[in-house]
Amino acid sequence: MADIVVNQSYYPGIVAFFILYGISSISILTKLNFENTKAVSAILLDLPIFIIVYIIFFLINHLLKQTEVIEAALKDITVKKLEKDSMYNDLKEAYERVENITALKERNRIAREIHDTVGHTLTTVLVELEAARRLIKKDLELAESKLNLAQNQVRKGLNDIRSSVRILENGQDILDFYSDLESIIAETEKHSEAIIKAQIDYDIVLNKGQEKVILSALLEGLANGIRHGKSSAFLFKLYENKEKVLFSLEDNGKGSDIVTYGFGLRAMRERILELNGSLDISSKLGEGFGIYITFPYYKKSDNET
Structure with a gap:
């Protein structure tokens, strides 16, 4: 039973427990010539031994599987790290060959413009949505009002993005x-x-x-x-x-x-x-x-x- 519980999955271990305990019980009855009192006592005394053995080797089985999972995870992490290191080195070399300082500055400028014009709008949308979530069970009308405000802010944010793109294309400033x-x-x-x-x-x-x-x-x-x-x-x-x-x-x-x-x-x-x-x-x-x-x-x- 110990061998089956350690090396097999959960269900074969349970089946082995009951089959082997049944065989042991029959063996006890045979040896005691089916004397009911002694046989029942012996069988009941045998049960805790089977249970303890099963639990011990079930835990061993579980620990072995966990060890396998950990080893697989560590191996996967190591492989991914090596892949990322290799990818990083390749990208770094490519970046150093093709980097254009002027283009990089322009990209940062556009990112800042979008961040300035849209980031604040999205923050207010988040605040409105959080307020609506808190109010939806308490004051449905006020919660709906908050959602409408958030919707209007989303529209405003989309318009700001379009305006930013158009203005950046023309080389103009965004803010008054x-x-x-x-x-x-x-x-x-x-x-x-x-x-x-x-x-x-x-x-x-x-x-x-x-x-x-x-x-x-x-x-x-x-x-x-x-x-x-x-x-x-x-x-x-x-x-x-x-x-x-x-x-x-x-x-x-x-x-x-x-x-x-x-x-x-x-x-x-x-x-x-x-x-x-x-x-x-x-x-x-x-x-x-x-x-x-x-x-x-x-x-x-x-x-x-």
């Missing part, structure tokens, strides 16, 4: 500065139910590069604050002081002692450095998140280009 600042704030408050207090100096004259960075920083900060920081309130400031343009966005989210730079923050930092600006991030667990940007101030006469 001050009106878009107000639109971003209004749309975020409408769809996320967050409170955004804004202090904006409308007399500041910025060049196009600075305008785009400030708009994308506002979008990125609001989206990350709502999505990751679970923020419900923001304070946004844009003002001029001592020949510098100062941007700040602070929230009341959960914050973090360790700040991880994702695609949005990395792209933001690169563009700010290209414009001779500086970026500071401040965050602490339980004390929210802050984005601070400083640019040289350009007077209108310096900004015509």
Whole structure:
């Protein structure tokens, strides 16, 4: 029985258990000349032995199979790792032969434009859908309203993508500065139910590069604050002081002692450095998140280009 249980599957082991226990019982009855009392006692005493043997070797069988599974998985992982390493080396060599710096910069620019114009819209859609899911059993009418808002935002996002593609083809800029600042704030408050207090100096004259960075920083900060920081309130400031343009966005989210730079923050930092600006991030667990940007101030006469 031990041999069958160890080397066969579950069902042959069970069948072997009952057949061999039956044979053992018949053997006991034969040896005891069918004396009922002694025979029954012997048979019942024999049962725990069979059960213990079966359990022990069933567990051994299980462990052996698990070992085989682990060995197969390790082998598969090793093979895949070797394949990936080989593929990576091949791709790296090919990339180094054909890399075109100009094309790479253009690709990154387009990715940033799409990220800035669409990423914020998709964040608000996600917020609306989550709100609708929570409300669907409590307030069906309000949940339906949230779904309608999300649907409208999806349409807006699709239109933004089409507009971005058309404008990029023509080499034009996508965003109109001050009106878009107000639109971003209004749309975020409408769809996320967050409170955004804004202090904006409308007399500041910025060049196009600075305008785009400030708009994308506002979008990125609001989206990350709502999505990751679970923020419900923001304070946004844009003002001029001592020949510098100062941007700040602070929230009341959960914050973090360790700040991880994702695609949005990395792209933001690169563009700010290209414009001779500086970026500071401040965050602490339980004390929210802050984005601070400083640019040289350009007077209108310096900004015509």
